[in-house]
Amino acid sequence: MNNPFSTNAVEPDISLSICGYSKVLDIISNKWTALVIYAMEDGIIRYSDIRRRIEGISKKMLTQTLRQLERDGLVQREITPSVPPIVEYSLTPLGVSLLEPMRALNQWTSKNYVWVEKARASYDQVDQTE
């Protein structure tokens, strides 16, 4: 391939640490991450309101997800030290910049997910007849 005298010499040219696909996915592909980002799309929101909006998320997982996003620079955390405290979260400009490619994914789902479901049903059908 990359040597004119060989027909099938192939060197590894794809790796986890280099592929741009993998690097973003590493950031956004934890179970709750996409949902938490989605909850912040409209602007500043309190911890407990995120928790109320997302069905089934525990405090532990919400906190953990927010901390990772904060560490990656995608989310900002603002504390008002009243009693009880008010903690508000929002996307940083870097976080906002991620919305565009994520919306592209979302649109793909709207248009095409029905075909994925059909493919799965068909594949599983064939599987059972064997």
Added chain:
Amino acid sequence: MNNPFSTNAVEPDISLSICGYSKVLDIISNKWTALVIYAMEDGIIRYSDIRRRIEGISKKMLTQTLRQLERDGLVQREITPSVPPIVEYSLTPLGVSLLEPMRALNQWTSKNYVWVEKARASYDQVDQTE
């Protein structure tokens, strides 16, 4: 809270099964999936050539990843029953349609990943001084 006179009544409106972000990510966010798709971007490719191109992937994980993609209708598998057999993989039209949003993610990485790394370094720095 859950009464009509409260100012901050919030019902869950985000869930794993409905959010479009989460549904695509479920398809493409396994460890090797993005890399395998990446290896097929240029067209038909043999099993062993994918394996040679992707650094560190085992036969087990490659097969498992390809089977999932096939089940989801994103990849087609073509067998030539010679001895030894030739098995070729390629993206289906549905699989090809995913390339566009994935490339958007890739471009985001090219432009912005450096900021993620800086944010992480800064966050971890602060962490240690505590």
Added chain:
DNA sequence: CCGTATCCAGTATGATACTG
């Protein structure tokens, strides 16, 4: 209100050896 700490179960991945 906004978390942390602990422990535990389920899943994802990996190493290795074998096969048509």
Added chain:
DNA sequence: CAGTATCATACTGGATACGG
């Protein structure tokens, strides 16, 4: 060449209880 089978391990996520 293109897989499968088996076993081991690591990581993720959930339940529960407690704290400033």
